Amino acid sequence: MLKRTIGITGKLLSLVLWLSVLHGCKETLPAVQELPQNSQLPDPFIMLDGTKVETVDAWDNKRRPEIKKLFQHYVYGYLPGAPPQEFDIVKSDSSLFDSNAVYKEVQIKLILAEGKTHIINLALFLPLKARTTYPVFLFANKCGNHTVLDFEGITIIERSWIHQSCLSYYPERGSRSNYWAIKNSINR
16 A cells, blocks of 8 residues: 555656646646656756756745645645635633633634535633633534533534544533543643
């Protein structure tokens, strides 16, 4: 498997580097079907305009962006722009851990094409008695926000994707509280 991965990666790198030599400084790159075949591995240190990379600065500021552009165009494709977003605090409760923390539930709505929306429910547990700034840790929880703490204020989202390993205890509040240890984090 490793040999196959290296072979595919090598061919891909060869294509991208060869294309960089082939196409000079053109802003628009041709379609893949328009490219001629070449069995030679190109020099990765030759820039699109034909000059040789001789400094770290030239690599960082010229060649590396060129290679990234080629990979984006011929391999990965272009990322769509960020969709419009709306943020609403739908819940806030400062009675958590004997009033030492506040729970905030933030609903992030992504407005997609054709009027479709996608909602992300973010659970925030913040210390109330902090004397200075404190870090915020963001984690993707595959089992649901309600599993991190046995607290009735956390909404159970009924219609959401749940990882298969969580299905046996999904509706139980706080079923993963030992793993997340929210109270310990707040008290530090």
